[in-house]
Amino acid sequence: MIKAVVFDLDGLIFNTEDVYIRATTEYLKPRGMVFEEDVRKEMMGQQSHVSTAILKEYYGLEETVEEIRSQISYQFMKVLPEIIALMPGFEELISRLNTAGIPAAVCTSSSSGYARSLLSEFGYLDCFDFIIGGEMVPNGKPAPDCYLMSCEKLGFEVSEVMVLEDSENGCRAAIDAGTFAVGVPSVHNEGHNYTGAAIVARTLADPAIYEALGI
Numbered sequence: 269m270i271k272a273v274v275f276d277l278d279g280l281i282f283n284t285e286d287v288y289i290r291a292t293t294e295y296l297k298p299r300g301m302v303f304e305e306d307v308r309k310e311m312m313g314q315q316s317h318v319s320t321a322i323l324k325e326y327y328g329l330e331e332t333v334e335e336i337r338s339q340i341s342y343q344f345m346k347v348l349p350e351i352i353a354l355m356p357g358f359e360e361l362i363s364r365l366n367t368a369g370i371p372a373a374v375c376t377s378s379s380s381g382y383a384r385s386l387l388s389e390f391g392y393l394d395c396f397d398f399i400i401g402g403e404m405v406p407n408g409k410p411a412p413d414c415y416l417m418s419c420e421k422l423g424f425e426v427s428e429v430m431v432l433e434d435s436e437n438g439c440r441a442a443i444d445a446g447t448f449a450v451g452v453p454s455v456h457n458e459g460h461n462y463t464g465a466a467i468v469a470r471t472l473a474d475p476a477i478y479e480a481l482g483i
Contacts, residue, residue, distance in 0.1 A: 270448055270481050271428040273365055274418045275396075276313075277376035277383050279434040280472075281358050284386075285312070285456045287351045291343035292323070295336075301327055309459065313437030315377045315408035354390065355454070357472030362395050368483045371422055375414045375431075377402040377438075397422070410437040412445035419447065430480065432472065436460035450477060 279285040293303045307326040311319035320337045323329070329336060365372050373396055376383050380401025387393040398421060405413040419426045431442035432450050434457055442449035443464040451462035452469045462468045467476050 269428065270370075270430045271424045272371040272373070272422045273430045273432065273481070274373045274375050274415065274422075274442075274447070276431075276433045276435070276438050277374055277386070278378060279312075279355070279454050279456065280432055280438075280452060281355060281374070281392075282386060282390075283351070283353050283355055283454075285434075285454065287344055287348050288340075289456070290347045290351060291340050294343045294347070295340045296327070299327075299329075308456075312456070313377060313409050313433075313435035315402040316379070318408060319377075352386075355472060357474070361472045361477070362392065364478070364483050365481075366395055368481075370481065370483070371397050373397050373418055373422065374399045375418045376400070377408050377414075379403055409435075410440035410444070412441045415442050415445035415447055419445070430477075432477075436462065439465055448480065450480075 275281055289303060289308065296303055307323060311322050316337060317333055320333045324333055324336055362372060374383055378401060380399045380403065383399050383401055384393060400414050400418055402408050405417060407413045415431055419429050422429060426446035427448065429447045430450060431447045432452055433439040433442050434452050434454050439449055439451045439462050449465045450467045450469055451465040452472060453460060467480060469477055
C-alpha cells in the first residue's frame with residue numbers, strides 16, 4: 269500500500285527543462301555554440317554543479333563551473349516569467365493527495381531554496397511536508413541518497429513510498445532506493461531508459477497513478 273508520494277521538481281511539477289534549455293542556449297549562442305541534445309540528456313537530473321561541469325567539459329569552456337552557473341542562472345531568471353508553467357496533471361494530483369491526507373514531499377537536484385521559491389510563487393509550498401534539495405545529500409541522482417532520506421523523514425518503508433520522476437537519472441535513483449518508482453517522461457526525455465519502474469505514465473494525470481494510490 270502506498271502511504272506517501274515524493275515528487276521531483278524540474279520537468280515533473282514545472283516545465284523548467286524548457287526554461288533551462290532556453291537559458292543555456294542563450295549562454296552558448298554568443299560563443300558560437302549550440303546546445304546539443306546529447307549533452308543535454310547527460311546533464312538532465314544531475315545536481316547543478318555536476319551538470320555544469322558536464323557542460324564545461326563538453327564544450328571546453330574556459331570559465332569556472334561557478335562562473336558558468338552564474339551566467340546561466342542569470343539567463344534562467346531572465347526568461348523564466350515568459351516560459352514557466354505547471355506540468356499537465358499536477359494540480360489535480362496534489363489536490364487529491366492533500367484531500368486524501370496522503371503526505372507529499374519534493375526531492376530535487378536543484379537547491380531547496382530555489383524549489384521553495386518556485387512552489388511558493390505558484391501557491392503550492394504548503395501542499396508539501398518538506399523539500400529535500402540537491403545540497404542536502406552527499407551524492408546526487410542517480411544515487412538513491414535523496415530518496416532514502418525522503419523515506420526516512422516520512423517515516424515509511426521505501427516500498428510504501430511512490431516516487432514520481434521524469435528523467436532516467438531520477439528514476440534510477442528512485443528504483444535503486446527501493447521505492448515504488450513511476451517514470452513520467454516529457455518531450456525532453458525521449459530515449460531515456462525506465463527499466464525497473466513500477467509504472468511509466470503518460471502524464472501526472474495517468475489513471476495508473478491514481479489506481480496505484482487508491483484515490
